[in-house]
Structure formats: C-alpha cells, structure tokens
Amino acid sequence: MMELLTMDGHGIYVWSAYILTTCVLLGLGIYPFIRLSRLKQRYQEDNELK
Amino acid sequence: MKFIPTWLHRLASPQHFFGDIKSWIMWLYVLGTIGFLVGSVWGLAFVPPERYQGDSFRILYVHAPIAHVAQLIYISIAVAGVVHLVWKLKMADVYMSAAAPVGCWLTALALASGMIWGMPTWGTAWVWDARIVSTLILLFLFFGLIVLRRVVPNPTRAATALSILAIVGAINIPIIKYSVEWFETLHQPASIELFGDIAIAPVFLTPLFINIASIYVLAAGFILANMRYLVVERNASMTWIQGWIRGQSQ
DSSP states (O other): OHHHHHGGGTHHHHHHHHHHHHHHHHHHHHHHHHHHHHHHHHHHHHHHHO | OTTSOHHHHHHTSHHHHHHHHHHHHHHHHHHHHHHHHHHHHHHHHSSOOBTTTBGGGGGHHHHHHHHHHHHHHHHHHHHHHHHHHHHOOHHHHHHHHHHHHHHHHHHHHHHHHHHHHHHHHHSOSOOOOHHHHHHHHHHHHHHHHHHHHHHOOSHHHHHHHHHHHHHHHTTHHHHHHHHHHHSOOSSOOOSBOTTSOBOSOHHHHHHHHHHHHHHHHHHHHHHHHHHHHHHHHHTTTSHHHHHHHTTSOO
C-alpha cells in the first residue's frame, strides 16, 4: 500500500495530477446541474412576483 | 438535408433536445465515470513502472486523454461554427457556447498535469516549448470564445463572431499536433498515430485507451448538460419551458 502511495518518490506528482483531474471532472459534471437548478428557482420566483 | 438521421434532426429542435437529452446525460456520466475509474486504477496499480520514467509516467493516463479530447472539442466547435454560418442552426450556436468552457477547463488541466509531469521528468514545470506554447494558445482561444459570447450584446452577431474565431483558430490544432516534429522540443513525439505505428508497449496501452474513451464520453455528457442549461436560458418565454418551471415536465 505504501509503495502505491509513494511510487518511489513520484507519488506526490502522480497523485496530485490524478486528484486535480478528478476535481476538475467533478466540477464540470456537477456545475451545469447546480446552474440549472438556480435558474429554475429564479424563474419560479419571477413567476410568483408577476 | 435528407442524409441526417431522424433522431439527430429531432435533437436540432431545442424543445425536443430539452426533453430527450436528460437520460442521455445520465448514461454518459455513469459510463464515463466507470470507465475513468477502471482505466485509472488499472494505470495506477496494475501496470509496471516505465523503464526510463519510473512511476511518473502514470500521469500519461490522465494527461494524454485530457489533452487529446480538449483539441477534439476545439475542432468540433469550429465545425459547429461552419454549420452555424452555413445553415444558421440555433443548436450549433448553443453547442459552441456549451463546449467552450469544457474545452477551456480540459486544456487548463492538460497544461497543469503536463507541468506536474515535467517536474520529475524534465526537472522543470515549464519551458517555452512549441507544443506547450501552442497548447497555451489553445487555452487563450477557448477564453476568447467564452469572453466573446459575453461581450457582444447582440446574440446573432455574437454567434457569428464566435463561429469566425473558432474557424480561424482551428489553424492552431495542426500546429499543436506537428509542433513536436517541426520544432526542437522537450516534449516527446506522438506515440500513437491513427494510421501509423504505436510506439507504446501493449502492456501500457489498455488503460490508456479506456481513459481516452472515458474522457470522450464524460466530455460529451458535460457539453450536453451545459447545452441543456443554455436551452432553458435562451427559451425562457416558451410554453414548454414555462411548463418545466411549474413542474409539469422533467
């Protein structure tokens, strides 16, 4: 397990690249749904005001 | 345009697109996530270290697919630009606006993962190298597409400007591809050619192909999710959007 984490001194580079990639992919996947739900909420509030 | 299949023709209508695409997005997310997990775990834990680079080569399994898909996204935006200019398809404009942020993030990620990989292999995170600089230009082109959409107030003019920038900027894609052959560079030449030899040992290839396919699938999901948002934003006054706002449809 330690070998997989340290990777002979390269672990810091390899894991940081994978963690960064995962974070960006998660953000790209989730953000459009958050935006859409906010937009729907805004339209609903606008409709209630009319 | 009789050569276009009925289902694709149907998706060119914002109303049908909005109704049909949600389940596609979910499937693309699920397939892409499973593929990315399998490819990454395989590449991290079940492939031997590379002879010269040791374990740092494992960054290849995220860096190469991301960089490849980012360039493909730019090409697809340029194609959408041509479609917009020729046929004035609204969905082509929606596609350009939806794909640009995805391409921008993936290009930034390709540069960042390349910088991380450069530290143990080249001894530096950055060199003013033809491949890296042309990829940086790609990032600026994506920024340009995003900014142009926001600063031009007239939507029709903005779409035309976006199309022209996308088409003109496409000249950068062959420069990125051939920069490693045309210039003296630290970056290694392409190891996989579509119609040529593969310079990577088979043991390293499977997780790479899995991750390339997964990033394609995920990027398609991200772009479609962004398009769904833009369809709602641009058609807010339509009855079918009003029905969705009132909770009468998905």
